[in-house]
Amino acid sequence: MNILIVTGTALPEVPQEIIDRIIEAAGPGSTISIADSDGEALEYAADAEVVLGFVTPQLFAAAPKLRWVHAIASGVNRYLYPEFRDGAVQLSSEKGQVGPQLADHAFALLLALTRRVAAAVRLGPEAWDQRRALRMEQTELTGKVMGIVGYGGTGRAVAERATGFGMRSIAVDRDALEGDDHVDAVWAMDRFGELLEASDVVAVCCPLTPETHGLFGREEFARMPSGSMIVNVTRGEIIDADALIEALDSGQLAGAGLDVAPIEPLPADHPLWQRDDVVMTPHAAGASQLRASRNIDRFCRNLWRLRTGEPLEGVIDKQAGY
Structure with missing residues (x-):
């Protein structure tokens, strides 16, 4: 499984501990690429099957193998541009955790x-x-x-x-x-x-x-x-x-x-x-010392669920918007 992590405000860096957890959950032969900008993310788009982070319309168009995106946020309105909203790619988030x-x-x-x-x-x-x-x-x-x-x-x-x-x-x-x-x-x-x-x-x-x-x-x-x-x-x-x-x-x-x-x-x-x-306050209400860890836990559980065909946690109804 090829996983692309796009860093951002809620996940500014990816420690080795998190990388190891993700690799273990994704299974043998999986790869992780980390992009610190939208432009860098495009370099990895062609092979990406899973994205953790924001997917721009440009990245979405350049990722033909994409199956699932996990948002590093609870609100997902900016993900719901027509191509993503109306397509088959699954979207999940920390819905219900914040x-x-x-x-x-x-x-x-x-x-x-x-x-x-x-x-x-x-x-x-x-x-x-x-x-x-x-x-x-x-x-x-x-x-x-x-x-x-x-x-x-x-x-x-x-x-x-x-x-x-x-x-x-x-x-x-x-x-x-x-x-x-x-x-x-x-x-x-x-x-x-x-x-x-x-x-x-x-x-x-x-x-x-x-x-x-x-x-x-x-x-x-x-x-x-x-x-x-x-x-x-x-x-x-x-x-x-x-x-x-x-x-x-x-x-x-x-x-x-x-x-x-x-x-x-x-x-x-x-x-x-x-x-x-x-x-x-500056859009900080959802923050806590445990938030990132909880979200990574859900992402790892969902990697296992994707591998085994189980329903994902925190799935977004893209038509409803939440």
Whole structure:
């Protein structure tokens, strides 16, 4: 089996230990090529049967033997160009493995807003002079309603944590699902507006697809209760940034916690950077000290599954987009 590894942000280098594990999983006679750029990857394309990493349209076209691609990411929207989406090559990812850390990060952003942590940090030593004002602006989560958009692994992890904070949770998903110990109800997307109206905090946990692109605009923010908040840890393009700023300016929203932005990196002069009611991090919510190891473990298990004809783990429905 000929394996091509294309390094990137989530896998900047490939230690010998990982190479040895991959070779063992792939079986005797297997080879590994490592490319540190898209251009270098093209040099190995002709023989590649498996790719770990991003496959550009150019690489895809130059790889006639390609059978399977494993993404070094949970979001796979950039892989789904027509040739890949409509072809027979399988795509898998760390789908289902990053929910806990995304949910942790969602609450880190939310607490930075509700407990005025971000505001205090911005003030620095002056925070002591503003202590009374900061205390008056702090809010608690107990008794609030968490509205979760997308009830996959991330949404479920958010609901579990919300329970720990004394919140109630409701959710919408592409299909209506049964509730569980941490969510009162999971509605189909045709009740999205009802969820917005009932939620004190909305957590964006859905993938970016044609259906979710621009899902939150002026009309959606207008349906949320005055003084509510939104947190986004999946993809920036799901929220219309201009509409978000308008909702914050009007007081319709009290705050936004954003790990993602419609343009990344967000330009330094973008108005979202200037706001005290917005907390942003640089698309880092999915990171943890265990993430890369878990993903390599799945990749190795899938190499064995490919060899034996077993179904792969974490397979992406390329037409659905997740």
